[in-house]
Amino acid sequence: MKGRDIISILDLSRKELLNIFKLASEIEDAPNVYRDELRGHVLALLFFEPSTRTMYSFQTAMARLGGYSLVFSDTSKTSIAKGETLGDTIRMFDGYADAIVIRHKIEGAAKYAADIAEAPVINAGDGTHHHPTQAIIDLYTIWKYRRRLEGLNIGVLGDLKYGRASTSFIYGVSLFKPNKLFLISPTELRLKEEVKSDLDKFGLDYIETTDLEGVIKDLDILYVTRIQKERFPDPAEYERVKGSYVVNMDLLRSARETLMVMHPLPRVDEISTDVDSSRYAYYFKQAKCGVPIRMAILKLIIKG
Numbered sequence: 001m002k003g004r005d006i007i008s009i010l011d012l013s014r015k016e017l018l019n020i021f022k023l024a025s026e027i028e029d030a031p032n033v034y035r036d037e038l039r040g041h042v043l044a045l046l047f048f049e050p051s052t053r054t055m056y057s058f059q060t061a062m063a064r065l066g067g068y069s070l071v072f073s074d075t076s077k078t079s080i081a082k083g084e085t086l087g088d089t090i091r092m093f094d095g096y097a098d099a100i101v102i103r104h105k106i107e108g109a110a111k112y113a114a115d116i117a118e119a120p121v122i123n124a125g126d127g128t129h130h131h132p133t134q135a136i137i138d139l140y141t142i143w144k145y146r147r148r149l150e151g152l153n154i155g156v157l158g159d160l161k162y163g164r165a166s167t168s169f170i171y172g173v174s175l176f177k178p179n180k181l182f183l184i185s186p187t188e189l190r191l192k193e194e195v196k197s198d199l200d201k202f203g204l205d206y207i208e209t210t211d212l213e214g215v216i217k218d219l220d221i222l223y224v225t226r227i228q229k230e231r232f233p234d235p236a237e238y239e240r241v242k243g244s245y246v247v248n249m250d251l252l253r254s255a256r257e258t259l260m261v262m263h264p265l266p267r268v269d270e271i272s273t274d275v276d277s278s279r280y281a282y283y284f285k286q287a288k289c290g291v292p293i294r295m296a297i298l299k300l301i302i303k304g
């Protein structure tokens with residue numbers, strides 16, 4: 001994988017994903033073996049949109065591999081405030097770093113950066129489009145705690161229209177032949193047509209529903225997402241759909257004992273905090289998997 005860009009999770013094969021999982025698991029078992037793996041290497045983290053987990057887990061991953069990160073997350077302190085273009089900014093960091101991680105509100109920004117840069121580019125979120133490394137973390141969490149990804153009943157809940165994490169997760173799931181895929185959302189926030197037509201092309205069956213209570217008992221995985229307030233062109237539309245679903249212990253009474261409730265985080269109010277201490281809560285474990293997975297990805301694309 002040396003030198004590879006990761007713009008969409010579909011840039012990776014099932015086999016490559018399983019290799020990443022195996023390496024991440026080895027890193028979790030023996031982190032000290034890898035502590036000098038990227039010594040002398042530099043990673044550029046270019047965040048044009050807010051981030052907590054993605055930015056700091058990449059930074060942590062690079063530090064735990066012995067490498068260094070150049071971070072910018074406040075464009076007002078860079079030459080972008082003087083009118084420098086995205087293309088020129090990428091050219092600069094391409095000259096400084098061994099790999100570039102970029103998050104931007106414009107769909108296609110990461111692909112644009114990858115076309116310019118010689119260094120490998122990782123998409124850390126481009127608008128409502130893709131967020132591949134989040135999906136790799138999500139799949140790894142299932143692989144780690146369930147020991148399999150095939151044949152599961154998977155529900156994806158919330159803002160499927162604007163959510164890039166959910167879109168990438170759904171594309172990722174499509175590589176592992178789920179038993180049933182339930183897309184649960186208000187009608188206004190259904191998965192985009194172009195993503196559905198990709199799923200049709202892959203021959204993946206899915207069921208669209210608004211009825212969370214109706215499907216909860218069938219699920220092995222419930223992937224919950226935040227309604228993406230910042231993406232709504234019309235605030236009145238957000239007001240109509242906000243708070244559409246709340247996952248709480250009442251709802252989970254009819255769930256399978258082994259149900260995993262996941263969430264890419266940040267959560268607002270879509271999972272009530274009473275779930276946090278229950279057997280169903282996997283979202284903080286999932287966030288923790290961000291470090292070994294990003295360590296594995298950085299090692300593989302920088303060093304091979």
Ligand code: NCD
Pocket residue numbers: 053054125131134164165225226264265266
């Ligand atoms: C997600 C994102 O930025 O798309 N966050 C993340 O990276 N874990 C999800 C979200 O913001 O809702």
